[in-house]
Structures are given as C-alpha cells and as structure tokens.
Amino acid sequence: MGTFRYALRDAFRLLGRHWGLALLTLVTATAVFFLVGGSALLVVNTSRLVARVEGELVIHAFLKSDKNMEALREKVRQYPGVAEVREVTPAEAMDRLKKSIQNQAQALEILGENPLPPSLEIRVERAQDVPGVARDLLTLSSVDDVVYPGALASRLARVSRVVVEFSLVILIIAVTASALVLFNTIRIAVYSKKEEISVMLLVGATPSFVAMPFVLQGMILGVAGAAGALGLLGGAYRALVGGVETSVPFLEMVKDPDLLARLGLILVGVGMTVGWVSSWLAVDRFIRRALRPI
Amino acid sequence: MDIRLQGVSKIFPPDIRALEDVYLSIPQGEFVYLVGTTGSGKTTLLRLISREAQITRGQIYAGSYNLKKIPTLSLAIYRRDIGVVFQDFKLLPDLTVMENVAFVLEVIGVPPREISERVGEVLERVGMWRRRFLRPPQLSGGEQQRVAIARAVINSPAVLLADEPTGNLDTRTAEDIMQLLLSINASGSTVIMATHNKYLVDAYRQRVVELRAGRIVRDEKRGRYDVDGDF
Numbered sequence: 120m121g122t123f124r125y126a127l128r129d130a131f132r133l134l135g136r137h138w139g140l141a142l143l144t145l146v147t148a149t150a151v152f153f154l155v156g157g158s159a160l161l162v163v164n165t166s167r168l169v170a171r172v173e174g175e176l177v178i179h180a181f182l183k184s185d186k187n188m189e190a191l192r193e194k195v196r197q198y199p200g201v202a203e204v205r206e207v208t209p210a211e212a213m214d215r216l217k218k219s220i221q222n223q224a225q226a227l228e229i230l231g232e233n234p235l236p237p238s239l240e241i242r243v244e245r246a247q248d249v250p251g252v253a254r255d256l257l258t259l260s261s262v263d264d265v266v267y268p269g270a271l272a273s274r275l276a277r278v279s280r281v282v283v284e285f286s287l288v289i290l291i292i293a294v295t296a297s298a299l300v301l302f303n304t305i306r307i308a309v310y311s312k313k314e315e316i317s318v319m320l321l322v323g324a325t326p327s328f329v330a331m332p333f334v335l336q337g338m339i340l341g342v343a344g345a346a347g348a349l350g351l352l353g354g355a356y357r358a359l360v361g362g363v364e365t366s367v368p369f370l371e372m373v374k375d376p377d378l379l380a381r382l383g384l385i386l387v388g389v390g391m392t393v394g395w396v397s398s399w400l401a402v403d404r405f406i407r408r409a410l411r412p413i
Numbered sequence: 414m415d416i417r418l419q420g421v422s423k424i425f426p427p428d429i430r431a432l433e434d435v436y437l438s439i440p441q442g443e444f445v446y447l448v449g450t451t452g453s454g455k456t457t458l459l460r461l462i463s464r465e466a467q468i469t470r471g472q473i474y475a476g477s478y479n480l481k482k483i484p485t486l487s488l489a490i491y492r493r494d495i496g497v498v499f500q501d502f503k504l505l506p507d508l509t510v511m512e513n514v515a516f517v518l519e520v521i522g523v524p525p526r527e528i529s530e531r532v533g534e535v536l537e538r539v540g541m542w543r544r545r546f547l548r549p550p551q552l553s554g555g556e557q558q559r560v561a562i563a564r565a566v567i568n569s570p571a572v573l574l575a576d577e578p579t580g581n582l583d584t585r586t587a588e589d590i591m592q593l594l595l596s597i598n599a600s601g602s603t604v605i606m607a608t609h610n611k612y613l614v615d616a617y618r619q620r621v622v623e624l625r626a627g628r629i630v631r632d633e634k635r636g637r638y639d640v641d642g643d644f
Binding site: 122125314315318319320321322323324325326328329410412413 | 425460463464465466467485486488489490491492493494495497503505516517519520521522564568
C-alpha cells in the first residue's frame with residue numbers, strides 16, 4: 120500500500136512537472152477517444168436501424184396448392200437464417216388485398232372464385248440471408264414463385280458492412296494515435312528522470328517499482344482522456360438525439376441507458392488499457408537498458 | 414557479507430583491459446583503500462562489486478550471491494545491502510536533503526513513520542539535520558557528500574563502496590568525511606574506498622590494495638599510499 124501511495128504521488132509529481140505536455144496529451148487523448156466513442160455510437164445506431172429494417176424484410180413464397188403446407192412450413196423453418204415462417208391462406212390473402220385497395224374492393228367481386236394462391240411469409244434474421252433463402256425456396260417443387268426485396272436486402276447488407284468497416288478503421292487509427300501520443304509523453308517523462316531512475320536502481324528498487332509511477336501516469340492520462348471524451352460525447356449525443364427526434368421522428372436512435380453506460384465503461388477501459396500498455400512499453404525498454412551492466 | 418574476486422578480468426570493447434586476473438578477498442567489516450593511478454581499474458572494480466558492470470572472466474561472490482549470474486530481482490535485493498558514494502555525489506537536485514535520503518527507503522517499501530525516524534537519525538549522524546530542508550544546489554561540496562553518505566548508509570548496508578568520496582573536497586572537509594566513513598566502518602559495515610588522497614591513507618592506516626594497469630600489485634595491511642607515478 121505504501122508502495123502504491125509512493126507511486127501515485129510520484130505519478131502526480133510527473134504530471135505536474137510536465138504539465139504542458141500532460142495537458143497536450145490529455146487534449147489529444149480526449150479528441151481521439153471522442154472519435155472512438157463516436158464511431159462506436161455510429162455502429163450501434165446503424166446496427167439498430169439495419170436490424171429494424173431487416174425485421175421488416177419479408178420473402179413471399181407462392182405455392183402451387185395448399186397441400187402439405189404444414190410440413191413445408193416446418194421444412195422452411197429449418198433453413199439457415201430464417202427467423203419466422205407464417206402460412207397465408209388464399210382467404211387471408213384476399214382479405215389483405217381488400218383492405219389495401221379499400222374503396223375498389225367491390226371490383227374484386229367480379230372475379231367470382233378467389234384466384235389468389237396460398238403462400239408462406241418468411242422473415243429472415245439478417246438482410247444478407249434473403250437471397251440464399253429465396254434461392255432455396257425456388258428449388259422446392261411445391262413453390263410456384265418467390266417474391267423478395269433483393270435490391271433492398273443487398274443494399275442494407277452493404278451499408279451495414281461499410282459502417283462496421285469504417286468504424287473499425289477509425290478505431291484502429293484512433294487507438295494507435297492515442298497509444299503513440301501516450302508513449303511519447305511517458306518516454307519524455309522517463310528521460311527527464313534518467314538520473315533518478317539510475318539512482319533508484321542502484322539503491323535496490325525493483326524494475327516494477329521504478330516503472331509504476333510512469334505506468335500510473337499513462338493510465339491516469341488514458342482514463343482522463345477517455346472520461347473527457349465521454350463527457351463531450353454525452354453532451355453531443357444528447358443534443359443529436361433531441362435534434363433527430365424533432366426533425367426526423369421516424370428515425371429512432373439508441374437511448375437505452377444501460378447500453379450507453381456499458382459503452383462508456385468500455386471507452387474508459389480502452390483508455391486505461393491503452394495508457395497502461397503504451398507507458399509500460401516506454402518505461403520497460405528504458406529500465407532494461409539501465410539495468411544492463413556495462 | 415564477505416566479498417571474493419576469483420580471477421576477475423574486465424575487458425571493455427574493443428580490447429581495453431580494465432582489470433586482469435584479479436584475486437581479492439575482503440571479509441565483512443574491513444576497511445580497504447583502493448589506490449592506484451588514474452585508469453588503473455579502481456572504479457571498474459567498484460562497479461563490478463555494485464554490478465553496474467559485468468565481468469568478462471572469473472567470478473565475484475558477495476555473501477551468497479554470485480554476481481556473474483544474479484537475476485534482476487535478486488540484484489535489487491543485493492543492492493539494498495550495498496551503499497554507494499560517488500565523487501560527484503549524484504544527489505537529486507529537485508529533492509531536499511531529507512527527501513534525497515528518504516528516497517532510498519521509499520523505493521524499498523519502508524513504512525513512512527519508520528522512514529522519518531531513520532532519516533532523522535542518519536542526518537544527525539552526518540551532521541546535516543539542521544540543513545534538512547535545503548536542496549543540493551544550496552549546499553557546499555562537503556555537505557553534499559555528507560548527504561550522499563547518509564543516503565548510502567541509511568539502509569545499514571553490509572558494504573559501502575566509495576569512489577573518490579573526498580576527490581572534490583578541501584583537506585579539512587575530506588578529513589571530516591573520512592571520520593564519518595571510519596565511524597560507519599566501526600559500526601560493522603565493510604568500507605571499500607577508491608582514493609588518490611595520500612594524506613588520508615597515510616593518516617588513517619588501513620588495508621591498502623594497489624592496482625596498476627588492471628592488476629593488483631600490492632595488498633598490505635595497515636599500508637601507506639606509496640603509489641608510483643601518481644600526481
């Protein structure tokens with residue numbers, strides 16, 4: 120406990136000694152983690168939107184007859200990617216048609232017998248599953264025709280993929296940038312204490328004891344940067360949600376407090392880890408060199 | 414902690430032979446002067462014992478440690494038993510006298526209350542208690558060396574290595590420092606002191622080990638300075 124207190128005191132001393140550099144690192148880390156958090160929110164919201172649209176994607180398989188519909192439904196239910204299968208009888212199809220054309224429904228009377236075929240309504244788990252399921256349905260002898268939103272499905276799948284890839288690139292760039300900035304800050308702090316470190320090692324300090332204040336300094340900067348970004352991101356996101364709710368009401372954004380809190384915790388965790396790893400790398404190399412006998 | 418050097422050689426690249434086939438045994442509690450001209454190998458010998466330098470050939474044993482093969486963690490533990498005093502003091506300029514000395518105990522995890530007690534005692538002993546809140550640049554050379562000695566002995570080391578501890582000091586201050594080293598030796602620590610100070614060696618007769626071109630040419634109990642070719 121005494122050792123930790125010493126390391127913590129020394130970490131704050133280091134921050135105070137190089138306050139300009141620490142401030143610069145903090146601002147950079149905040150900006151970088153803002154980008155990380157922002158891209159995470161973009162992924163979460165896009166995924167939510169895509170999932171919602173995907174849930175509304177329906178494949179219609181028109182059947183030649185209503186024989187063995189139950190068995191066919193069970194068979195289709197087993198296809199990979201299929202979330203739900205529903206039977207639609209000709210009578211139900213006619214009811215829907217009448218509802219959709221409303222005033223002109225009477226015109227249907229002249230048809231006499233119901234010409235609509237029985238069908239299956241199939242909902243898939245993801246947009247990218249639509250073409251595969253449709254293809255499998257077309258191979259069934261009892262299926263007469265298949266109607267599905269192919270273009271929309273492939274566009275949705277592409278949008279979803281692009282957003283995830285873009286966010287991943289942002290994430291990698293941002294984390295690398297923050298790691299480099301923190302690494303350099305800690306390296307400068309280490310060099311400023313070169314003499315002190317060599318005396319510490321000479322009087323019997325262990326390498327981990329020598330490294331601890333620097334690692335703590337890195338972690339403090341990482342966490343503070345992430346916390347700063349979280350504060351800014353919280354404000355900006357609230358404003359964005361408010362704006363979207365009034366101007367584009369049908370676009371429902373993620374407001375689940377649990378999910379947002381988890382995202383915040385992950386962001387702070389990433390800040391702490393980046394600070395820890397980059398400062399450890401910076402100080403460990405120096406200590407190894409200092410300990411190497413001439 | 415007895416120190417034994419067995420056939421020790423140290424060659425710096427490309428082929429600078431700092432020490433050559435040195436055999437030396439120093440029992441616990443002894444006071445040893447290392448004398449010799451500049452470049453004779455005195456500092457290298459001290460650095461080998463503090464394990465700042467690695468031997469090229471031979472073995473060094475310090476108590477139960479084999480310094481050639483000592484692992485990093487054991488090295489830290491070993492160094493807690495070794496005090497080192499340098500000619501240029503190597504004090505940390507940003508810390509006060511008290512902090513410079515307390516630092517040694519902090520880095521080995523001694524509780525704060527014990528630290529303040531022990532720092533008080535050692536600063537009294539070296540006569541620096543009244544100057545405890547000053548920083549090294551505010552002190553004279555002799556005072557800085559006293560602080561350096563306090564830092565070296567606060568952990569009651571078994572061995573005190575002093576590399577030209579009076580090199581930058583006037584005769585009177587050098588004598589004060591010598592008295593301090595003798596009192597540390599009297600309390601049981603081995604003192605190995607590299608020096609060019611003929612006056613001190615002759616006035617305070619102890620074991621003298623003379624090095625010339627990296628070899629021991631004289632090892633005399635209660636010897637005199639008598640170094641050929643010294644300035």
